[in-house]
Amino acid sequence: MMQRSYDTKEDVLATFPNQYFREQLLQWYEAHQRHLPWRESKDPYRIWVSEIMLQQTRVDTVKPYYQQFMEKFPTPEALAEAHEDQVMKAWEGLGYYSRARNLQSAVREVVNTYGGEVPQDPEEFASLKGVGPYTKGAVMSIAYDLEEPAVDGNVMRVLARVLLLTDDIGKQRTRKHMENCVRILISGTPPSDFNQGLIELGALICTPKNPSCDICPVQEVCRAYDQQMVEQLPVKAKKQSQKQQTMAVAVIESEDGAVLIEQRPKQGLLAGMWQFPMVEAPPALRQQSLQQYLKETYQVDVTLEDTEQSLEHVFSHLIWKVRVFHAIVPSSMNRGNWMQKTEAEKLAFPVVHQKIWRQQLR
DNA sequence: CACCCGTGGTT
DNA sequence: TAACCAAGGGT
Numbered sequence: 544m545m546q547r548s549y550d551t552k553e554d555v556l557a558t559f560p561n562q563y564f565r566e567q568l569l570q571w572y573e574a575h576q577r578h579l580p581w582r583e584s585k586d587p588y589r590i591w592v593s594e595i596m597l598q599q600t601r602v603d604t605v606k607p608y609y610q611q612f613m614e615k616f617p618t619p620e621a622l623a624e625a626h627e628d629q630v631m632k633a634w635e636g637l638g639y640y641s642r643a644r645n646l647q648s649a650v651r652e653v654v655n656t657y658g659g660e661v662p663q664d665p666e667e668f669a670s671l672k673g674v675g676p677y678t679k680g681a682v683m684s685i686a687y688d689l690e691e692p693a694v695d696g697n698v699m700r701v702l703a704r705v706l707l708l709t710d711d712i713g714k715q716r717t718r719k720h721m722e723n724c725v726r727i728l729i730s731g732t733p734p735s736d737f738n739q740g741l742i743e744l745g746a747l748i749c750t751p752k753n754p755s756c757d758i759c760p761v762q763e764v765c766r767a768y769d770q771q772m773v774e775q776l777p778v779k780a781k782k783q784s785q786k787q788q789t790m791a792v793a794v795i796e797s798e799d800g801a802v803l804i805e806q807r808p809k810q811g812l813l814a815g816m817w818q819f820p821m822v823e824a825p826p827a828l829r830q831q832s833l834q835q836y837l838k839e840t841y842q843v844d845v846t847l848e849d850t851e852q853s854l855e856h857v858f859s860h861l862i863w864k865v866r867v868f869h870a871i872v873p874s875s876m877n878r879g880n881w882m883q884k885t886e887a888e889k890l891a892f893p894v895v896h897q898k899i900w901r902q903q904l905r
Numbered sequence: 906c907a908c909c910c911g912t913g914g915t916t
Numbered sequence: 917t918a919a920c921c922a923a924g925g926g927t
Contacts, residue, residue, distance in 0.1 A: 597923040604913065638911025675925045695923045742923060752916065858911060894912065
């Protein structure tokens with residue numbers, strides 16, 4: 544791996560057949576692009592919503608959420624006026640829930656400050672909550688055809704291979720470098736097609752595993768292919784192992800059909816979402832800790848039944864081992880954080896609590 | 906920069 | 917099966 548490192552964009556692209564690459568990419572994209580819901584219009588708002596949903600999320604996962612979301616909130620005004628609970632419910636199950644809060648916050652700013660028009664200035668658009676370097680470039684190029692780089696994981700993988708860039712793509716600096724490359728490559732092309740072509744190539748041909756180099760439109764100019772380095776790229780440092788937490792959850796029902804639920808803090812993991820009362824505790828202490836928590840926090844003094852049901856939930860950076868406890872109490876306790884099940888179902892729960900709900904309450 | 910922030914499909 | 921990781925952004 545004694546590849547020389549390039550400090551400037553000129554170095555990497557100096558001997559690169561730029562024109563050939565662009566023509567091949569654009570021709571391939573025109574012929575092979577997928578038909579996707581968010582490619583049916585140039586509405587900046589619709590493009591924007593799709594780009595937020597697609598962050599770290601697969602196309603097939605996003606599709607149904609996107610359709611449903613656009614029906615509920617077809618315009619910036621509709622999303623701006625919606626209640627936060629509605630937006631969170633529409634996002635339930637998609638993950639990374641701060642995306643939804645930031646999107647609504649940003650859309651409200653667009654309505655209030657920009658008259659409901661998504662700014663055409665990249666810097667103005669990037670100043671909105673939840674809009675980072677990638678989303679800025681994606682929306683500005685796709686909706687407004689501005690020559691802005693949109694460097695995501697796909698693009699970094701493609702460029703790492705085509706240009707034989709061996710820097711760690713986990714580093715901020717590497718993405719910056721690739722943005723500089725794209726600024727050169729995109730110049731004079733239709734920006735929307737060029738950026739989407741790069742992304743599409745990464746999604747369909749230049750995949751992480753088993754890339755289809757045989758049918759790749761830019762195989763002839765791919766430096767990694769030439770050097771038989773495709774499988775080794777891109778370089779990405781391994782992340783640390785996830786921490787484990789043992790949790791105890793209480794499903795408390797009243798005899799008149801209510802459940803005890805609580806809302807998570809507005810910041811941090813699963814911010815603002817609803818859940819059954821839950822504590823973190825060592826396995827030997829979890830029942831006692833949970834009973835104490837219920838008594839102190841909700842004035843519910845009960846002996847919990849251990850359902851002996853355990854489930855594991857894996858997050859991006861930690862693992863929950865969840866033990867479920869259960870109790871039924873008289874209806875007289877129905878107040879405060881108690882809610883009828885039919886009402887509680889309208890709130891947004893994290894997936895692990897949805898599972899508990901289905902298994903315990905049906 | 907390093908760490909936090911979800912979920913589900915693939916290998 | 918466990919690791920990888922997908923159209924990233926905030927702090």
